[in-house]
Amino acid sequence: MKTVTIDAKDLHYTPLNQKVRAAVADGAEEIVLNNVLGQRFIGNGVRGNARIIVNGVPGGDVCMFMSGPTCIVNGNAEHAPGNTMDKGMLVIHGSAGDAVAHGMRGGKVFVRNNIGYRGGIHMKQYEVEARPMLVIGGTAHSFLGEYMAGGLVLVLGIGQEKAMTDRGIGSGIHGGEIIIRGEVDDHLLGVGARKFEFTEADLERIKPVIESFCEHFDLDPAPFMDTNYTRIAPASSRPFAGKYVWE
Amino acid sequence: MCGIIGVIDKTRSRMDGSKIKAALSLMNERGSGDGAGYAAYGIYPDYADCYALHVFFDNMAEPKTKVEEILHYWGTVVHQEEIPTFEQPGLKRVHTPWRYFFKPFDDMIGGKVGSEKDIIKHIVMEVNSSIDGALVFSSGKNMGVFKASGWPEDVANFYRIEDYEGYIWLAHNRYPTNSPGWWGGAHPFNLLDWSVVHNGEITSYGTNQRYVEGYGYKCTLLTDTEVVAYLFDLLGRQHELHTETVVKALAPPFWDEIDRMPPAKEGLYRTIRMTYGSALMNGPFAIVVASNEGIVGFTDRIKLRPLVVGENGDMLYISSEESAIRVIDPEVKNIRTPRAGEPIIGRFNA
Numbered sequence: 001m002k003t004v005t006i007d008a009k010d011l012h013y014t015p016l017n018q019k020v021r022a023a024v025a026d027g028a029e030e031i032v033l034n035n036v037l038g039q040r041f042i043g044n045g046v047r048g049n050a051r052i053i054v055n056g057v058p059g060g061d062v063c064m065f066m067s068g069p070t071c072i073v074n075g076n077a078e079h080a081p082g083n084t085m086d087k088g089m090l091v092i093h094g095s096a097g098d099a100v101a102h103g104m105r106g107g108k109v110f111v112r113n114n115i116g117y118r119g120g121i122h123m124k125q126y127e128v129e130a131r132p133m134l135v136i137g138g139t140a141h142s143f144l145g146e147y148m149a150g151g152l153v154l155v156l157g158i159g160q161e162k163a164m165t166d167r168g169i170g171s172g173i174h175g176g177e178i179i180i181r182g183e184v185d186d187h188l189l190g191v192g193a194r195k196f197e198f199t200e201a202d203l204e205r206i207k208p209v210i211e212s213f214c215e216h217f218d219l220d221p222a223p224f225m226d227t228n229y230t231r232i233a234p235a236s237s238r239p240f241a242g243k244y245v246w247e
Numbered sequence: 248m249c250g251i252i253g254v255i256d257k258t259r260s261r262m263d264g265s266k267i268k269a270a271l272s273l274m275n276e277r278g279s280g281d282g283a284g285y286a287a288y289g290i291y292p293d294y295a296d297c298y299a300l301h302v303f304f305d306n307m308a309e310p311k312t313k314v315e316e317i318l319h320y321w322g323t324v325v326h327q328e329e330i331p332t333f334e335q336p337g338l339k340r341v342h343t344p345w346r347y348f349f350k351p352f353d354d355m356i357g358g359k360v361g362s363e364k365d366i367i368k369h370i371v372m373e374v375n376s377s378i379d380g381a382l383v384f385s386s387g388k389n390m391g392v393f394k395a396s397g398w399p400e401d402v403a404n405f406y407r408i409e410d411y412e413g414y415i416w417l418a419h420n421r422y423p424t425n426s427p428g429w430w431g432g433a434h435p436f437n438l439l440d441w442s443v444v445h446n447g448e449i450t451s452y453g454t455n456q457r458y459v460e461g462y463g464y465k466c467t468l469l470t471d472t473e474v475v476a477y478l479f480d481l482l483g484r485q486h487e488l489h490t491e492t493v494v495k496a497l498a499p500p501f502w503d504e505i506d507r508m509p510p511a512k513e514g515l516y517r518t519i520r521m522t523y524g525s526a527l528m529n530g531p532f533a534i535v536v537a538s539n540e541g542i543v544g545f546t547d548r549i550k551l552r553p554l555v556v557g558e559n560g561d562m563l564y565i566s567s568e569e570s571a572i573r574v575i576d577p578e579v580k581n582i583r584t585p586r587a588g589e590p591i592i593g594r595f596n597a
Contacts, residue, residue: 059568
């Protein structure tokens with residue numbers, strides 16, 4: 001396997017990202033970035049199927065517009081990791097800031113611990129093949145899945161008494177689904193969001209996602225394989241139909 | 248979009264400004280080169296009982312004479328000097344930063360002037376609203392603000408910030424969006440011990456401004472953040488509210504959250520919201536406020552700006568980005584993102 005190692009210490013994000021792109025263009029299969037600290041836009045718009053390993057804390061918008069590669073972050077991430085990501089996978093071995101998976105349109109974002117506000121905001125999907133997934137091991141702050149138009153957000157609540165305790169879940173949602181481990185209090189639901197029963201068929205659907213998440217973080221998937229979830233989706237097929245246009 | 252950072256050493260061990268400069272510079276992307284500044288507490292131990300008045304003068308003739316007329320009326324100038332500065336290629340010198348170490352006369356206190364601090368507040372408002380070419384931008388004891396239009400490194404090097412040692416540091420990198428970039432508009436904003444760094448906008452500025460102006464504060468700095476310093480002085484110093492309560496007045500819970508609280512708590516929060524409705528701040532913001540008692544960080548009620556907290560023993564760090572904290576302290580622990588409106592408080596050890 002062709003591996004390229006880059007020392008990011010005291011390197012501005014522009015030359016760092018130029019080096020990453022040059023390595024991808026040169027056919028590197030694995031790119032290891034050491035001593036990353038605050039450099040933004042790592043892996044931006046990169047295509048293909050390279051593996052990018054980020055050792056450190058990347059700056060905002062890691063993997064924005066990325067289409068194909070797998071990016072492993074060994075550290076926390078700042079705001080908007082996976083912003084408008086198209087294809088591929090982003091795995092964060094830590095927590096992340098606000099607006100995780102912002103406007104994501106395909107691929108997977110896995111966060112081991114917690115995320116900030118507005119995770120999955122404006123996530124969207126196109127038919128079946130472009131269906132983004134955001135999986136959070138711990139918990140998320142308010143406005144999870146805000147204005148969501150498609151895709152899946154899954155919160156496992158590992159180490160939490162309740163998976164979600166912050167308000168505004170699915171505020172303005174009009175597509176896609178938010179699945180949360182355990183019960184969710186009614187007052188935490190946002191405008192336009194509604195709780196639905198989580199069925200065996202739903203479990204069958206998300207089983208592969210849970211297995212994949214657990215594999216990346218070396219967790220046993222067995223404790224998650226039951227129907228003790230809450231499924232949150234739009235209250236109707238067009239919950240905001242009358243909001244801007246009166247028919 | 249701006250970058251902010253606040254640090255406190257709870258043991259009052261002092262650190263020089265070199266690391267805070269490096270941390271702020273890491274967030275250069277959050278600024279536009281139109282303003283940067285630093286506040287440091289514990290830097291003037293030789294004049295610890297004097298108010299350190301930092302003033303921008305446009306020239307050293309008329310404005311300075313007028314400022315000194317006011318100072319000599321209200322008290323004694325123990326010492327005065329030009330704040331040492333060092334030319335930087337990327338920074339245009341617009342004003343001359345000057346400092347007075349000032350003691351108000353005891354016998355001026357009485358009637359509406361209840362304390363030394365009322366005298367200082369009056370002097371600051373008087374100078375800033377009535378003297379062309381003079382601006383008091385720092386007026387606390389044993390602390391000082393250093394700011395200008397420029398990038399974080401340039402402003403730090405202009406003042407040689409590493410020559411100062413403080414147990415609290417605040418720093419701010421400015422990206423002005425809807426108000427002018429000028430020296431007086433750079434953060435931190437200060438009145439007495441209160442210094443404020445802020446990322447965001449106070450969209451309720453008009454309401455808040457009218458509220459503080461009713462108590463003799465004059466907003467003269469052409470941008471929203473100064474009102475936060477005056478709100479803290481009004482609620483924290485004059486009304487003697489605890490820091491937690493000040494934050495709960497400025498960024499209160501929603502009514503439906505108050506409705507769900509247990510009765511005693513519900514009554515308290517309802518009273519705060521009804522009493523201080525005009526102090527409530529709307530709009531996106533992340534703020535760190537320092538005083539001689541410690542620091543507090545908080546965000547707006549729906550968390551429209553980032554704020555990260557980290558700790559290491561007696562150190563508490565609050566910043567827009569985790570990476571900036573790690574520049575100062577690579578071994579930082581307990582990194583977390585606080586909830587909207589949650590006060591993050593660092594006080595000195597007793």
